[in-house]
Amino acid sequence: MLTNEHIIEAALDRITAGYVFPEKTAAIEAAIRPRIASGAYEGLGGPELCETVTRHLQEVCPDKHLRLLWTDEPQSLEPVDDDGGIAAFLTLLRAENQGVHRVERLDGNVGLIELRRIATATEGAAAIGAAMQLVAHSTALVLDLRACLGGAPDGAALWNSFFFPEDHDQVHLHDVYDRGTDSTRQYWTSPHLPGPRYADHRRRPVYVLTSEITFSGGEDVAYTLQAHGRAVVIGATTRGGAHPTARHAVSEHTLVTVPAARSISTVTGTNWEGVGVVPDIRVPADQALDQALEEALKAARP
Template sequence: MPTTETIIENALDRIVTGYVFPEKTVAIEAAIRGRLTAGAYADLDGPALCAAVTAHLQEVCPDKHLRLLWTDEPQSLDPVDEDGGQAAFLARLRSENQGIRRVEQLEGNIGLIEIRLIASATEGANAIGAAMQLVAHSSALVLDLRGCRGGAPEGAAMWCSYFFPDDQVHLNDIYDRSSDTTRQYWTAAHLPAPRYLDRPVHILTSGDTFSGGEDVSYTLQARGRASVVGETTRGGAHPTARHAVAEHILVTVPTARTINTVTGGNWEGVGVAPDVPVPAEQALETALKALRPGL
């Protein structure tokens, strides 16, 4: 296990060279180095060290994707294996059914899809299509994102594509610091299941809904394509790379930022505000009452 000083130095190096807002890295580096010099981390290791450094990072820069994370799964420290956490993310998606927890047909011919992770648009396309095929003939749809903790931007765009008629909707842009480029995200031209058009869609959210789950919620809400029911989400809008700085410690560094084409902004730090605010545990019941008032 590297020393605490080495872990923090490696983490700061990743933040300084990769964080999407380089002008903020001077203050970040000064704050963490100051704590290190003062001995704030001297008696900490493992999860406790990660929690302390994360709290101090977010004290000076309240970006919820900027974190030091403990992982029980050992990580390779070999530079040739460095991929920003992509391989681990894809493996997790495979083990969790591409993020789709359940698909149901509820009373009143209302479809329900519970999503825990937003899959990639490549490996996840067939699973997303299978879920959408099962609800294709429902009269209304509920997307349960209350437990959705994140995922892939291109996967979020694919989920959103099902609710628009063609490939002519410019959903959002993502600016990437490392390449100094902006990538546009549009609705997909071809999908493996029918599009879900001209029927109501309600999205359920909680204070735990994060990142990719917020992307889907914010995008469909901004376009007037879905009503959001539940709690204001957690507020993390920056696509992020993960780098191993010790065998069991990762630093997560936001390397890009999302720009919604309707609002010109995103949900970073503020979350997605629901159209119908209710406690998360009441969100499904509330949505169903709105979708089937006669039942």
């Protein structure tokens, strides 16, 4: 059985090897290793160990994606099975309808799509296209990301693509720099979509709802649509996690999440890391839908 010291050492090895900002890893080591030596982590149960180490990591490096996570489901420790958490994420998406939690037609012919996850562009295409088909003839659209916990960058780009006109040139949305390959991947709007676009000559209004829970891939959609002037963001400032992340098992029940890349907006030149997405209209998150419906009603008046 692995000791807490072995678990933390394995996590530090993963962070040192993969963290997108290698210049910060020395400070992380300096914050954690003296605590290991002093026995600060001895005797802690698994969930408490994860919570404590995460707190110490984020004290020195306030990156909300950098953390230890406890999982009740046993994880394989075989190197051949380490895929950065991709298989587990795809399984989760299939169980959660590719992140599409609710699609509804509200009073005034306002469409509502509530997302809890951002699926990958390939796995999620059919569900995403179906959701957009159901709101295709609405007069305004509310995209509710208040409980969205993140997801895939290519899926975020697919969602964003629906809000740019078909006759528009492809739009360069943002880039993602990956430390492991020392390369930058560009994300553009897609010319071919699995459902109807929500962008035409009528310029139907789009409102994106956010909360203090909205994170990662959900923030990507909100930030990008806001930066490109394609939606009005309503609600509360989001959590502020802009770094695509890999998950690695360091014990059967402990994962270390390592931000291995960073997003760079083509509009702002930066991202939402640490600051969150700041709404255009700030209201408490539980009032955001009512505010969006009020805005849609005003927009519909002649």
